[in-house]
Amino acid sequence: MRAEPYWLDPLTHLRRQRPDHAVMYFSPMVLQRQAARFLQGFPGMVTYAVKANARPEVLVNLAAAGIEGFDVASPAEMEAARQANPQAALHYNNPVRTPDEVAQAVRFGVCSASVDSLSELEKLAPLGPIEVSVRLALPVAGAVYDFGEKFGVGPEAAVDLLREVAARGHSPAMTFHPGTQCSDPEAWVSYIRVAADVAARAGVALKRLNVGGGFAAHRLGEAPDLERVFDRIGQVTRASFSTMPELVCEPGRAMVAEAFTLATRIKALRPNGAVFLNDGIYGALSEMRDISASDRVHVFDPQGQPRGGAMIRRVVFGPTCDSLDRLPDPVAFPAEVQEGDYVLFSGMGAYSLSISTRFNGYGVGDPVTVASL
């Protein structure tokens, strides 16, 4: 086995190696620091939503940082989480399952599952009396995607389902997912209040309330104030329930985004100002189609020196031969930019490697480990 070097930072690696393909840089320290921030600040159990980035180095570093639970959606994610931490609590919070998937959940020792219909509750019988969370859906504003359109039940149906969960001997819980990239704590508040109301009307004392993920990452402008969101969640839960349930959260994006930086290289600069990068929407920049492009972009020459000059917005194309492979918004580049330069995108750990393809022979390989980003 070849020993992998551990680099000081992305620029040191870029200067020495001059990679011609796009590279993801991973800092275990940045990831562990963010895990510590959640563990210290969130007033309950912190689990990690594996789908945001299921790389083994992410899962083992989260386990090392003290994350003891994982939100898993499929048997493959159960296996990945188990490999990272054989004792991990597996929360199976994809509310639509096949009987074969439930059999796998039994094999992996899932201890909690969410439901949004009676038929899905029935499918959970082989798991025995585990914790079952009723997934609530409300029409919400304030998130970039509205997950409530796909999963969850409204308050009326949630009352009946929660009673049924308790009647079947499961440990009763509720959950919701406010959406993704929610910077306003109010995205959680209405959900918590309605959950308390549902539990009261069902006459069921919730053991736990899982407030989902959706915590914002540092994309545009300022870094989000996570502690403000944590405090508000704790305060509203205490105020809304007569018996306070234990809280659980399941961040994906906010946990992992900052731990990765993407380095791309400029293949061509066109007279009309367009830039061709060696990665695009089929690679690690796939999320740019759906949520606005990061403005945390830095350009360096091949010696690692920052490029200067006035910032000019340019259309950015990816490397594949597909005309869709273009970032939806222009990106600002310094006037001195040249072909062969490196373009670094910060905060790229979430929903990048997990969605990235090898279309047309491009895409990113295994991440390069660095001390800092």
Ligand SMILES: *Cc1c(COP(=O)(O)O)cnc(C)c1O
């Ligand atoms: C995707 C997902 C998460 C993580 O969402 P982020 O926006 O990445 O924090 C958490 N819980 C559930 C049920 C999800 O589907």
